[in-house]
Amino acid sequence: MIQLMEETRGGWCIVGVRGRLDAESADELESALRTAIGKNAKVAANFAGVDYISSAGLRAVIQAARAAEGKEVEFTICSLTPHVKKVFDMSGLHQILHLRGELPC
């Protein structure tokens, strides 16, 4: 179960994500990110409220990033909690995704 919130600030569309990113919520996340990517030139996913991410959750993020790359949209993942950051690091995703410690604005 996740909660998603979208707001625009400083030219960025910020998608706030809260909860567990797993197989149950992966489609919902990917769809929300793809929608934001389809409408904005800069999209930031705020993961400060994400306490768990599974492989399905990571795949959703990767595919959203792929969509952003195809549309030349700037896409970043921000404010990862230590546990979630560890999963990203272990998967090597920091090498292909743009991760930030804080929100861009």
Next chain:
Amino acid sequence: MLSMLEEVVLLAVDEKNGGLRSTREFGTAYALVGAVFFDLALARKIDTDTETIQIIDMTPTGNATLDRVLTHMASRADLTTVRGWLEEIFQQRDDLEGEALQSLIDQDILRHEKSKLLWIIDVERFPLVDNKPQQYVKVRMANTILADDIPQTRDIMLVSIAEPCGLLGYILSDTVLASRRRRIQLLCNMETISRKVTDAILGLETSMRQAMTKVV
């Protein structure tokens, strides 16, 4: 669309003579198990985190192999780790390969030939009837390795289980693979299942080396 298991088995067929590379590349058996888990993950039946595997939906997929593995997984609530399940399903490796080969024959992609070597030893071959599906798999994998963009989920999975069992060497030259080593490592690290397949193959190779040392 072929399943991940069928794509790995197809990749292990020698396009020149229909021989099975899995008889030389022992790690392929672990790649087959990894492919089944990826098929189940893509069908949204299982999910993994950095160590464990969870069943999230028990409804049948309609694929007999996947449904048998799923039922087996549901019967063993005590087994929760990805590595543990790789070893458990590894015991069924011959069934996995045989069922995928049969499916590829049924789809008119391969044909089955049986012959005798020196009038005694049975030799089975699976020559390609239609080489397009294998070419398609190879081109996708080559593109995934050679490009620097963010790849498709299925292609990440395929490269990451083909690499540790030596199947990439049948797609790109050693020189090209060496020049793209960083990219391949990146792709191989992304999925928990692939990381555990690599660990399992390394474990198998170590055991075989130790056994050979004892024999010598």
